[in-house]
Amino acid sequence: MSDDFETCCHAWDVDWEAPEDESFPCATFSINIQARFTSVSVDDDDHEEEEDHEPCFTEPESVVFEKTEEVSVDRLMNENDNVSTVRDMLVSMDVPVHDFMVDKILACAHRMATAQRYRTRKVLRMRVEIEAVVDELPDHDDDDEVEEYESEESETAALVAEMLRKVVVDRPNSCCTICLEDFLVGSEATSMPCSHVFHHHCILPWLCKKKLCPLCRSWLF
Known part of the structure; x- marks a missing residue:
């Protein structure tokens, strides 16, 4: 396996509330x-007949899967259940589970559960990003999963669109940093909560996947 690719995991809190959280x-x-x-x-x-040769790595192939899991704070803080709960989440996505992944997710959960600013929250949001190096890419092409993913994708797009606002470009020589094309003065553009401005057709697909500003990396939710 090439040294350029390694399995890693990052987990952090997302400080955002939704009106439906109280339900x-x-x-x-x-x-x-x-x-x-x-x-x-x-x-x-x-190189079958060569004894001493450097391995030749083929072009890497990647696929990305995303899902949201909801689990009670009590369960994730319960030392008898928390490890198996996190492992089950990752296994359901075909992630090759390592102890350090579980440790990072549980450490983030513990920080959030004990943080003063989250003490009155009904929903504590966490983001986890995993890079997994595998011998064979998982197959998630089941029809039911595809339909569920498309439904979730549509809901995400609608939620993202609600959090953006239209603005009129009034400054010359400014451009959308996604496509690098100049804005036309007087044309409509889309502003994020952080006030950075992009073409609507550029930022919407980006946010549906990344959910953060491509410039300042602030989270949309």
């Missing part, structure tokens, strides 16, 4: 997990 019956973690699977194989066809 939750108990304090709940909403954990958004994005897993990128990368497969890099070695091509030895041209």
